Amino acid sequence: MLLTVQNLSVNNILSNINLTVDQNETVTIFGPSGSGKSTLLKALARLENHVSGEINLLDKPATSYPIGRYRQLVSYAVQSANLFGQTVRDNLDLPFNVRQKSIDEDLQKTMLAAVDLDLTFLDKQVADLSGGQRQRVAVLRNLIFPPKILLLDEITTGLDATTKQVVWHFINEEQSKHHFAILSVTHDQQEIQNAKKTLQVIGGNLDD
Amino acid sequence: MINKTVEISNLSLGLAFVMVVISLVISYQQKLGLEKETLISVARAIVQLIVVGYLLRFVFHVNNLVLTITMMAFILFNASYNGEKRARGISHSLRISFIALLLGGGTTMLLLVLTGAIKPVPWQLVPVTGMVMNNAMIAVGLVYRSLGQMYTDQKNQVFERLALGANPKEASGDIIKQAIKFGMQPTIDSIKTLGLVSLPGMMSGLIMAGVEPVLAIKYQIMVTFMILSSTALSSVYASYAAYKRFFDENWVLQLPKDK
Numbered sequence: 529m530l531l532t533v534q535n536l537s538v539n540n541i542l543s544n545i546n547l548t549v550d551q552n553e554t555v556t557i558f559g560p561s562g563s564g565k566s567t568l569l570k571a572l573a574r575l576e577n578h579v580s581g582e583i584n585l586l587d588k589p590a591t592s593y594p595i596g597r598y599r600q601l602v603s604y605a606v607q608s609a610n611l612f613g614q615t616v617r618d619n620l621d622l623p624f625n626v627r628q629k630s631i632d633e634d635l636q637k638t639m640l641a642a643v644d645l646d647l648t649f650l651d652k653q654v655a656d657l658s659g660g661q662r663q664r665v666a667v668l669r670n671l672i673f674p675p676k677i678l679l680l681d682e683i684t685t686g687l688d689a690t691t692k693q694v695v696w697h698f699i700n701e702e703q704s705k706h707h708f709a710i711l712s713v714t715h716d717q718q719e720i721q722n723a724k725k726t727l728q729v730i731g732g733n734l735d736d
Numbered sequence: 737m738i739n740k741t742v743e744i745s746n747l748s749l750g751l752a753f754v755m756v757v758i759s760l761v762i763s764y765q766q767k768l769g770l771e772k773e774t775l776i777s778v779a780r781a782i783v784q785l786i787v788v789g790y791l792l793r794f795v796f797h798v799n800n801l802v803l804t805i806t807m808m809a810f811i812l813f814n815a816s817y818n819g820e821k822r823a824r825g826i827s828h829s830l831r832i833s834f835i836a837l838l839l840g841g842g843t844t845m846l847l848l849v850l851t852g853a854i855k856p857v858p859w860q861l862v863p864v865t866g867m868v869m870n871n872a873m874i875a876v877g878l879v880y881r882s883l884g885q886m887y888t889d890q891k892n893q894v895f896e897r898l899a900l901g902a903n904p905k906e907a908s909g910d911i912i913k914q915a916i917k918f919g920m921q922p923t924i925d926s927i928k929t930l931g932l933v934s935l936p937g938m939m940s941g942l943i944m945a946g947v948e949p950v951l952a953i954k955y956q957i958m959v960t961f962m963i964l965s966s967t968a969l970s971s972v973y974a975s976y977a978a979y980k981r982f983f984d985e986n987w988v989l990q991l992p993k994d995k
Contacts, residue, residue: 574986575895577984597901599900600900603899603900606896606899610893610896611893612893612909613893613909622900622902625902626900626902670900
C-alpha cells in the first residue's frame with residue numbers, strides 16, 4: 529500500500545481519520561467549508577502541528593523520512609498560490625535547489641509548454657501573472673519531479689473552464705506517466721460527480 | 737590627556753533644567769500626557785549618569801585589569817538584555833544577543849587594541865565598549881524586528897516553499913539577508929551625513945572639552961570604522977541564529993506572539 533493512515537487527529541479539527549491510498553489512485557475529497565479537508569491534506573504532507581495517529585508511506589512511518597524528503601514525496605499544492613520570489617524562474621528553480629540538482633532549463637520550458645505557457649514566461653514577474661497563470665506555475669512546481677502522492681487543495685477554484693481543463697489534462701497525463709496517487713480537495717460539483725473514489729469530510733470526520 | 741578642561745558649573749547645569757521645563761510645558765499644553773514619563777526618565781538619567789560617573793572615576797583610578805573587564809562584561813550583559821527585550825518573543829534571544837554582541841563588539845575591540853588605535857587602559861576600553869555595544873545592540877534589535885515583520889508578511893510564500901520540501905533556510909528566501917541589511921542600514925545612512933548634518937556626540941564632546949578638532953576627527957573616524965564592523969558582525973550572527981527560531985523541529989513556520 530502506498531499510503532495508510534490510522535487514527536489521524538489534528539487538535540480539535542480532525543478526529544480519528546483512517547484511509548488507504550494506492551498507487552495511481554485518485555481520491556476526491558469534498559465536504560462543507562471548515563470541515564477539515566485542507567487540514568487533512570496539510571497533515572498528510574506533515575505541514576501541520578499537533579497531529580496524532582499514524583501515517584505510513586510505502587510501509588514506513590512518515591516520521592522515519594527526513595522531513596524535506598517526505599514533503600518532496602508527498603507534494604502539497606496550495607490553495608490560491610501566491611508564488612514566491614520575483615519571477616516564474618524562482619519558483620521553478622526551487623524544486624531543483626531543494627534536491628541539490630543542477631537546474632534543467634529545457635525541462636522547465638517543456639513543463640511550461642504543457643500547461644499552455646510559452647517560454648517567455650520563465651522570466652516573467654510573478655506580480656504580472658493572472659490568477660490562472662499563477663495556479664498553473666504553482667502545480668508545475670509540484671510536478672517537475674514527480675512525487676509519490678500529489679495533494680491538491682482546491683487548486684482549480686476560481687479558474688475558468690478552459691484553464692481548469694488545461695490543468696487537469698496536464699495532471700492526468702503526468703499521473704499516467706508516473707503513476708502517483710492524487711488526493712484532491714474540491715468544491716467543484718462536476719469534479720465530484722466524475723470522481724472514481726470519493727471521501728466526504730464532515731465536522732472533522734470521514735464519511736465514506 | 738586633555739589640553740584645557742572646560743568646566744560646567746553646577747549653577748549652569750541647574751539653570752539648564754529650564755530646558756526640561758520647556759518640554760514639560762509643551763507636553764502639558766498639547767495634552768501629550770508625557771509629563772510623568774519625561775520626569776521619570778530625566779530623574780533616571782541623572783541618577784544613572786551620576787552613579788556611572790563615580791563608578792568610572794573609581795575604575796579609571798584603580799586601573800585594574802579585572803575590574804575593567806568586569807565593567808566591560810557588565811556593559812555587554814546589559815546590552816544583550818536590552819537586545820533580548822527587542823526580540824518580541826523570539827526564543828533563546830538572550831543567548832543570540834549575547835553571542836552576537838560578544839562576536840561583533842569583541843572582535844572590534846580586539847582589532848582596536850591590536851592595531852594600537854586604542855590603548856588597553858580603562859579610560860579608553862570602557863567608553864569605547866559602551867559605544868560599540870550600543871550600536872551593535874540597536875542593530876541586533878532591528879534585525880529581530882525585521883525578521884518578525886518579514887516572516888509575518890511573507891508567511892504564505894514561506895509556507896509554499898516548505899510544502900515543496902525546502903528547509904527553513906531555503907524557505908526563508910531573501911529574509912535572512914534583508915534582515916542583515918536592515919540592521920546595518922541606519923549605521924551606513926548616518927555615516928553618509930557625518931560631518932555634514934551630524935557632528936557626532938563623541939567628536940562634539942571632545943571638541944567642547946578642548947581637544948584639537950583634528951585629533952577629535954581622528955577619533956571620530958576610528959569610531960565610524962568600529963561601529964561599522966561591530967554592527968555588521970552582530971547583524972550577520974543575529975540574523976543567521978534567529979531565523980531558525982521561526983521554525984519548529986518539524987520545519988513548520990512558528991510566528992512568535994508579540995509581547
